[in-house]
Amino acid sequence: MLRTHTCGELSEKLIGETATLCGWVDTYRDHGGGLFVDLRDRYGLTQVVFNPPDTPPAVIEASKTLRDEYVVQVTGTVAARPEGMANAKMQTGEIELRVTEFVLLNKSLTPPVSPSAPEPPGEDLRLKYRFLDLRRPEMQRTLLLRASIIKGMRDYFAENGFIDIETPVLGRSTPEGARDYLVPSRVHRGTFYALPQSPQLYKQILMIAGYDRYVQVARCFRDEDLRADRQPEFTQLDLEMTFVDENDVIGVIDGLVAKLAKAELGLEVPIPLPRLTYDEAMERFGHDAPDLRFGLELIDCTDLASEAEFRVFSAVAASGGRVRGLNVKQGTSHYSRRGIDSLTSFVADYGAKGLAWFRVEEDGTLNSTIAKNFTPELLAKFGERMGAEPGDLLLYVADKYEVTCKALYALRSKIGREMRLYDPDAMHFSWVVEFPMFDYDEETKSWQAMHHPFTAPLPANLDLLDTDPGKCRAQAYDLVINGSEAGGGTIRIHDAEVQKKVFNLLGIDATTAVERFGFLLDALQFGAPPHGGIALGIDRWVMLFGKLENIRDGIAFPKTQKATDLMTEAPGEVDLKQLRELHIKLDE
């Protein structure tokens, strides 16, 4: 070892001892007569002092060449800092290392990303010089959190009898769902592997094979456009269980949530976690992953709206649309007339044609430019329905149900954030259950699987597959943390007949089904047990547990929004020779 201690380790207990530290120059302060260096490694900072009389003159002289990010090995005596010179801001601020000798292990160019700067530079630079960015204590804290979360998960599942089994990365493309990343086959001209969007089919096969509790930390790939909480390759804690129902899977994850919330955040999370159905979530919050850290629920007023002279309301109500609103408590002081205008243009991005609003006056009456279209009695009913009190701001979107959901969900999130309706440190865990099996694609006039085509319907809904697929609910469940989908799973179909029926509904004919999933259909006929599972988005857990603003900050080497790596410059061009071997000709 080139060192006897780390830079976070020396303390008053070690005063008088000789120690050797290795690390990077975080900052240096040159006083002419002597030099102070804050030496950094991932454990902390220690002030090392090149000063007479402890440090020989030649060593002091040599130390003058030190610059930011130089790598050094220093040996000296651990000493208490002189009277009044302790630094309360440093963990090692009571002591310092008085250097007697040092070795310059390596120099550094002037770093474009300074690990010691109070604020990091632009993200493009951080990604290009990721090796410097990752030296920042903030990044190190995050990656340690990530490692701890993953270890916590692995330990938990090992303790609960799960077997870690790896599944292939080179698999077969299944055109459903997200776009695949493809890998051309050299051996088989014109054919391609696909990188897994998830290990879904393999884990079902493992259940059929009798490995009744499987778990894996699995890398997954989806070639879709990115967001602040989405990467093209991401990591899932994937698991599957045999002879279980929905409650069993949820129960296992409840235990994991409680364990990790306690271990990583010191939070006591009561379990079982609260559950709400998909329909309830859409009705109350307009979204299938609502942020339950605050209220501001959507309130339906369609029946009242149908009585209004106001054409916008009555026409929507008459045509089967919905009129729903939010009561922004004490919102009139937060949103001026101009503020409301900006909310109006905000909801327009979500397809809402307008935003109707009322201020609640001191006497409790509703006032607005549109108030004249309502009778006082009807306004009073609106006020009562909304729980209106003086100072409140009532906002309404009148439109098709889907538009009211999207617009009001977005509006609720925006207002919650702007009015600070929740503690940013709060953590709220919940389940959303009973998702629809299918949703209808207007463009292709066909049913689409809401989750994936292997999701089992609720037992009581089996008949609906034939009579009314839109009403059929699934044994599907999503874990929601602070309004973010942090995991999702289903009980799978283990009956080949039901599976065929679902494929049929999805427009996957028998030939196609056999072509794409023949192995699964085969397996289902050889004693497939009831099974189900879930996958947790580890990157999102890290983001949420670490209070990060985007998913990239929780990943050592993330991709940009255009799915490139600024450090390695992937993706890159390849030699013509490589293309030829793969039987690929570029279309240009």
Add this chain to the structure above:
RNA sequence: GGCGCCGUAGCACAAUUGGUUAGUGCACCGGACUGUCGAUCCGGAGGUUGCGGGUUCGAGUCCCGUCGGCGUCGCCA
């Protein structure tokens, strides 16, 4: 694919209504200094204002295009 914000020295930012030689701090280079901790003080060097075009007597600033970063809608079973 659409929309929005951003791009000025190694880094973070400034530059009046379109107007002189594009400034400031940190970093860097040289010097001073025996206890600092965002050290301080003196001096210096460092610029194709992302790139291309246009408007104008004159463009960092306005317009068009393009590249890149971020956010968002579509998309993400």
